[in-house]
Amino acid sequence: MPLAIGTTLSRRRFLTLTGVLAAGSLALSASTLWPRWARAEPELATRLLRLGRDIYPHEAIADRYYLAPLTPLLGEQRELIAAGLDDLDRRARAAHGRDYAAVDSAAEREALLRQIEDGEFFQAVRNTLVVGLYDTPELWQAHFGYEGSSWEQGGYVGRGYNDLVIDWL
Amino acid sequence: MSTRFEHDDDGVLVIIGSGAGGGTLAHALARKGIKSVVLEAGKRYALEDIENDEWAMFEKISWLDERITAGPRQLSETFPNLPAWIVKGVGGSTIHWAGVALRFQPHEFRLHSEVGDIAGANLLDWPISYEELEPYYVQAERHMGVTGDASGMPLHDWNNNFMVLAEGARRVGYEKLRAGPMAINTRPYDDRPQCMQAGFCMQGCRFGAKWSTMYTDIPRAEATGYCEVRPNAMALTIEHDERGRVNAVVYADAEGNLQRQRARAVCVAGNSIESPRLLLNSHSALFPDGLANSSGQVGRNYMTHATACVFAEMPKPVNMHRGTTFAGIISDEARLDRSRGFVGGYTLEVMSLGLPFFAKFMDPANGGWGRDYAAILEKYDHLSGVWICGEDLPMEENGITLHDSRKDQYGLPVPIVYKGDHPNDEALRRHGQQQARSCYEAVGAVRVFDVPDFPTSHNVGTNRMSARPEDGVVNQWGQAHDIDNLFVSDGSQFTSSGAENPTLTIVALALRQADHIAERMSRGEL
Numbered sequence: 001m002p003l004a005i006g007t008t009l010s011r012r013r014f015l016t017l018t019g020v021l022a023a024g025s026l027a028l029s030a031s032t033l034w035p036r037w038a039r040a041e042p043e044l045a046t047r048l049l050r051l052g053r054d055i056y057p058h059e060a061i062a063d064r065y066y067l068a069p070l071t072p073l074l075g076e077q078r079e080l081i082a083a084g085l086d087d088l089d090r091r092a093r094a095a096h097g098r099d100y101a102a103v104d105s106a107a108e109r110e111a112l113l114r115q116i117e118d119g120e121f122f123q124a125v126r127n128t129l130v131v132g133l134y135d136t137p138e139l140w141q142a143h144f145g146y147e148g149s150s151w152e153q154g155g156y157v158g159r160g161y162n163d164l165v166i167d168w169l
Numbered sequence: 170m171s172t173r174f175e176h177d178d179d180g181v182l183v184i185i186g187s188g189a190g191g192g193t194l195a196h197a198l199a200r201k202g203i204k205s206v207v208l209e210a211g212k213r214y215a216l217e218d219i220e221n222d223e224w225a226m227f228e229k230i231s232w233l234d235e236r237i238t239a240g241p242r243q244l245s246e247t248f249p250n251l252p253a254w255i256v257k258g259v260g261g262s263t264i265h266w267a268g269v270a271l272r273f274q275p276h277e278f279r280l281h282s283e284v285g286d287i288a289g290a291n292l293l294d295w296p297i298s299y300e301e302l303e304p305y306y307v308q309a310e311r312h313m314g315v316t317g318d319a320s321g322m323p324l325h326d327w328n329n330n331f332m333v334l335a336e337g338a339r340r341v342g343y344e345k346l347r348a349g350p351m352a353i354n355t356r357p358y359d360d361r362p363q364c365m366q367a368g369f370c371m372q373g374c375r376f377g378a379k380w381s382t383m384y385t386d387i388p389r390a391e392a393t394g395y396c397e398v399r400p401n402a403m404a405l406t407i408e409h410d411e412r413g414r415v416n417a418v419v420y421a422d423a424e425g426n427l428q429r430q431r432a433r434a435v436c437v438a439g440n441s442i443e444s445p446r447l448l449l450n451s452h453s454a455l456f457p458d459g460l461a462n463s464s465g466q467v468g469r470n471y472m473t474h475a476t477a478c479v480f481a482e483m484p485k486p487v488n489m490h491r492g493t494t495f496a497g498i499i500s501d502e503a504r505l506d507r508s509r510g511f512v513g514g515y516t517l518e519v520m521s522l523g524l525p526f527f528a529k530f531m532d533p534a535n536g537g538w539g540r541d542y543a544a545i546l547e548k549y550d551h552l553s554g555v556w557i558c559g560e561d562l563p564m565e566e567n568g569i570t571l572h573d574s575r576k577d578q579y580g581l582p583v584p585i586v587y588k589g590d591h592p593n594d595e596a597l598r599r600h601g602q603q604q605a606r607s608c609y610e611a612v613g614a615v616r617v618f619d620v621p622d623f624p625t626s627h628n629v630g631t632n633r634m635s636a637r638p639e640d641g642v643v644n645q646w647g648q649a650h651d652i653d654n655l656f657v658s659d660g661s662q663f664t665s666s667g668a669e670n671p672t673l674t675i676v677a678l679a680l681r682q683a684d685h686i687a688e689r690m691s692r693g694e695l
Contacts, residue, residue: 055538058547110539118535126538134528134546135224145486145550146524149221151375155365161492162366164329166336168484169613 033064035071047085048125050101054109055126056133061143069132070125077124084121091115172397174206179431181206182686183418184438185404185447188261189675190659191438192382192390193312197683199395203690206430207387208402208420210439211257214264216384219373223526226372230264232257235577236442239587240567243621247533252586254624255440259400260383262440262626263672264373267495268353268380269518270315271669272306275299276505277513277560280665283505284512290562290591291470295664296636296645305677313352313380313676314359322356324349325364330489331497331519333481333553337612338499338517341604345500352380352673353493359385368521370494402428403579407435407451407460407655415460415655421579434654434686434695438679441471441628441661445569446584448632448642461632461649461657466642468569471586472630472666475513475559475594477602478520478620480531481609486550489521495556496521502604503668511596513560514668517605520556524549530623545618553609554620557601558627561666562591569631629663629671646685647678654695658682 031039038045045067052066073081085100091112092100103109116122133139140146150156174181182198184191187209195207211230220226231254238245238252255262276283278299281292310319317324325348327335335346353370354363364378377384390396401423408417408429415435422428437444445468449459459467499517506514522530528546531537545552567589571582590598602619609617635641638650647662649655658679660671667674689695 135525150367155367156491161328
């Protein structure tokens with residue numbers, strides 16, 4: 001779903017909320033493939049990306065595959081997301097003296113998220129991501145060994161449905 | 170296809186639902202020259218509409234009308250509006266079923282006699298024996314094309330997923346390991362092609378190799394000229410005359426307009442949530458508690474099978490997604506053996522999910538995320554899975570009720586689907602999980618983990634059969650005790666759940682009911 005975000009608001013937010021981006025410059029390097037909203041609001045996108053990558057961490061999967069499925073969420077529940085990210089930063093500052101994305105330890109970030117995992121904000125992001133991220137056909141074969149639709153190729157008759165050799169025992 | 174019956178034609182049977190029960194019944198009656206109108210709430214789909222895409226098909230064919238999941242189980246939190254995973258479409262849940270076609274065992278028809286009273290359970294014998302149903306099992310197996318003796322088709326070759334489980338099962342001493350029986354063709358049969366091992370059985374079979382009324386019974390019934398199927402027709406109430414015999418069904422058509430179809434008799438086959446819901450919603454001055462409900466048992470004794478899933482990561486790729494979804498069955502634990510600490514048995518059925526569904530269903534609770542979660546998903550192609558299909562005891566408080574004020578898009582009260590577990594169910598589930606774990610450990614699993622059960626596809630028992638009118642809703646023919654021209658033709662008539670998938674038994678009962686209806690019509694009783 002394409003998302004029209006007011007550019008005025010985006011620019012203003014970008015200009016007023018600077019200095020937060022610990023990983024921002026790194027993420028921006030590949031950002032030409034980001035969804036439009038994320039390119040317009042790289043600061044928001046980067047914070048959300050850190051969260052998404054902590055919820056379902058797959059190091060080899062590019063950022064855009066996390067951002068693309070979150071696009072509808074930004075359209076429908078923008079305030080919930082913005083407030084949730086702010087709350088997460090407050091918790092991170094209280095516990096570690098820095099914003100969430102700047103907490104180096106993945107285990108410490110996960111611990112922060114476990115505190116909020118029953119909340120509406122976290123579940124909105126998780127539920128969107130668990131469906132969207134893993135329903136991305138480009139990722140299936142390379143990252144998970146899942147082959148997707150097979151009927152066009154005549155199924156798996158003669159293509160390895162019964163070729164297993166149990167040689168590890 | 171072109172047969173049309175008038176709304177005021179009171180010579181037709183009205184069948185509500187077009188799945189395993191309704192679709193089979195309509196076809197069997199049509200072949201006897203008995204006229205019927207089938208009201209199907211969902212759309213009509215073509216084979217070309219069937220995709221190998223889990224979420225796309227879920228969105229396309231599932232019954233997603235508002236329902237409330239209630240009761241002390243995780244499902245009430247994880248799927249608050251989706252207690253059941255069934256289909257809304259011509260063909261019903263035979264589009265979605267995985268093809269496992271097991272007969273009930275003789276003792277399962279008389280579980281109460283076998284085990285006596287159990288506190289908290291509402292046990293009852295079926296008013297029909299295995300011996301009485303057996304000829305119809307044979308007929309159903311030929312009709313559906315079930316691999317094995319009845320159809321003459323060989324069982325499927327073992328797929329990789331089953332090879333893994335079966336090797337572990339052999340090592341723990343299990344012997345009853347079979348890739349079937351399944352109503353999935355292993356060679357061309359009944360004008361349908363053989364299985365191509367595409368996977369995606371539960372998204373609908375793109376090839377038509379799996380039996381479904383969608384492309385067998387329904388079009389064949391229509392071709393006789395004795396059956397009219399009306400898709401997008403949601404039954405709202407069943408009406409009756411002053412003597413209490415049913416005579417019409419009011420339904421909403423595709424445009425939302427109310428229609429009334431006169432009826433000689435009515436057969437309810439809307440699955441175990443919609444069928445009691447319709448009977449309850451059809452209350453009247455004569456039947457204030459709903460139709461066929463003098464026993465108070467309409468909507469009660471809802472059973473789903475005591476289930477769980479166990480998945481294991483193996484040292485090397487298994488590619489469980491290749492081949493039929495439920496590819497093999499272990500029946501050693503299906504027996505009745507109280508020494509295990511529970512009554513009833515269970516079958517272990519190897520299963521697969523695609524990555525999109527597995528990512529969601531591995532742990533749908535709030536905590537289903539994180540480094541460990543993602544690490545398992547990265548080993549997706551190394552996974553093997555098994556599903557436990559266990560006897561679920563009937564409990565009176567488990568069931569379907571109508572919400573006081575919430576209405577759906579048709580103006581019908583929203584159904585509340587309440588289900589709790591009997592301690593017997595919990596003991597059975599734990600045993601099954603432990604045995605499945607042992608199988609996988611015996612074949613060298615790297616890790617084994619439990620996966621909670623999903624919204625249930627096996628829904629039975631809410632209009633149960635009974636010998637005595639005070640114990641249940643219908644008699645041994647599926648005929649309402651209270652109303653002699655009202656029938657229940659789906660899994661809601663089950664008196665107990667057995668340790669087997671319900672579809673074959675639903676079909677056998679529908680074939681038997683068709684003979685009974687024809688016989689009574691020939692005697693002038695209907």
